[in-house]
Each structure stands twice: as structure tokens, then as C-alpha cells.
Amino acid sequence: xxxxxxxxxxxxxxxxxxxxxxxxxxxxxxxxxxxxxxxxxxxxxxxxxxxxxxxxxxxxxxxxxxxxxxxxxxxxxxxxxxxxxxxxxxxxxxxxxxxxxxxxxxxxxxxxxxxxxxxxxxxxxxxxxxxxxxxxxxxxxxxxxxxxxxxxxxxxxxxxxxxxxxxxxxxxxxxxxxxxxx
Numbered sequence: 001x002x003x004x005x006x007x008x009x010x011x012x013x014x015x016x017x018x019x020x021x022x023x024x025x026x027x028x029x030x031x032x033x034x035x036x037x038x039x040x041x042x043x044x045x046x047x048x049x050x051x052x053x054x055x056x057x058x059x060x061x062x063x064x065x066x067x068x069x070x071x072x073x074x075x076x077x078x079x080x081x082x083x084x085x086x087x088x089x090x091x092x093x094x095x096x097x098x099x100x101x102x103x104x105x106x107x108x109x110x111x112x113x114x115x116x117x118x119x120x121x122x123x124x125x126x127x128x129x130x131x132x133x134x135x136x137x138x139x140x141x142x143x144x145x146x147x148x149x150x151x152x153x154x155x156x157x158x159x160x161x162x163x164x165x166x167x168x169x170x171x172x173x174x175x176x177x178x179x180x181x182x
Contacts, residue, residue, distance in 0.1 A: 037118055038088045040111040042160040042175060044102075046088070050175065054078070054100045061086030069096055070181030082107075096179055106174040113161065113173070122170040124149050127163055136160070150178060 043049050047060040057063060062084045069077030082093045093107035112118035115134040117127045124140050128151065131138040137154045146164070148171070153161035162177040163170045172178050 037110065037112045038091060040105070040107065040113050040173065040175060042114070042155065044175065045082075045105060045111065048095065048102065048105070050102055050105075052102045054097045054102070057095070057097075057102055060084070063087075063095065069098075070179070072181060073098070104174060104177065104179050106172055106179055108172055111173060117170070117173070119170050119173045122163075122173070123168045124151055124163070124165045124170065125168065127151055127153070127170060131161070145182075146180070152177075 038045055044052075046062060048057055048062060058080070062082055063080040064083045064085075064087075065081040067079055068075070069079045076099045078097045079094050080097070082091045082095065088110070091107065091110035093105065093109075093111070095102055096104040096106075107119055109120055112122075113127075113130070115130045117130050128138045128140055131153045135155075138151060140149050140151045142149050148164055148166040151161075151163035151165070151170075152159055153163075159176050162172075162174045164172040164174075164178045
């Protein structure tokens with residue numbers, strides 16, 4: 001890092017005052033200072049965790065736009081978008097509360113798993129390979145009803161991550177499973 005700063009300062013001296021300003025301005029948006037894609041853990045994301053109560057989760061500032069969940073689940077299911085004032089930019093997702101407890105996270109953009117599969121950009125093959133390399137069991141099954149592949153990732157016999165893809169690209173990444181309304 002120090003060698004890089006020295007090189008930048010020498011270039012700035014050669015370019016004069018305007019060049020120095022441009023180099024410093026460009027350097028202030030280095031790779032180290034760019035926000036990274038939020039990590040979707042197997043128990044949640046950021047300050048949100050599975051099993052937390054609704055009031056506690058809403059207080060984090062990550063949630064907005066509460067609404068009813070799947071009508072077949074009844075009034076106990078409430079869904080929030082991850083668009084609150086403190087939520088990281090770029091996340092497109094929802095959380096589901098069942099009887100006041102956070103049960104499911106589902107994302108269509110802006111997150112990556114702890115083992116490096118991101119959405120958008122991740123594929124079913126990549127998720128299977130990386131989950132297995134991380135010591136998890138992973139399977140993929142095509143479902144005709146939904147015309148796509150459901151990926152199930154288990155740890156110790158319990159599902160901890162799910163994904164859905166219409167082709168090879170993952171459309172939904174979820175913890176612990178992809179919510180569906182049938």
C-alpha cells in the first residue's frame with residue numbers, strides 16, 4: 001500500500017497541481033473504500049437474524065413497506081421490503097414474519113453468500129460447487145409446477161439456504177428456504 005501511495009505522489013508531482021487534484025480525487029474512490037456487497041449469512045444479514053421479533057427488526061431501520069404475505073398463510077404472515085433508510089443500497093429483497101417472528105429472507109439482487117455466490121451473477125452450478133466446498137450438502141431439483149430449479153443447501157440435515165433459477169442464473173437466494181405461495 002505504501003509503495004502505491006509513493007507512486008501516486010510522484011505521478012502527481014509530474015502532472016502539476018491539476019493532475020494532483022485529479023489523482024487524489026480518483027484515489028478517494030479506491031477499491032478499499034467502495035462499499036462491498038452485503039453478506040447473506042446462514043442466519044441472516046446485517047443486524048437482522050432469523051428468530052428475531054418484528055419490533056426489534058423494524059427498529060434496525062432496514063425494513064419498510066409492511067404488507068400481507070401469501071394469502072393462503074393467513075393474517076399471521078407479514079412481509080417487509082429491505083428498503084429502510086439504513087438498509088444498504090442495491091439490496092432487493094423481503095423478509096417474512098410469521099406470528100411476529102422473522103422466519104425467511106428472500107433476495108433477487110444485492111447480496112452474496114459467505115462462500116461467495118452473488119445475486120445477480122450466481123449460477124446453480126456455482127452455488128452447488130461452492131456450498132459443497134464450504135462443507136455443506138447441496139442438491140438441485142427441477143420443479144415442473146414452477147418451471148425452474150430449486151436448490152437446497154443443508155447443514156447437519158437442516159435446510160439453511162435455498163435458491164430458485166428458471167435457467168442456470170439464480171433468480172432468488174433465500175435463507176433458510178425460497179418462499180412460495182401455492
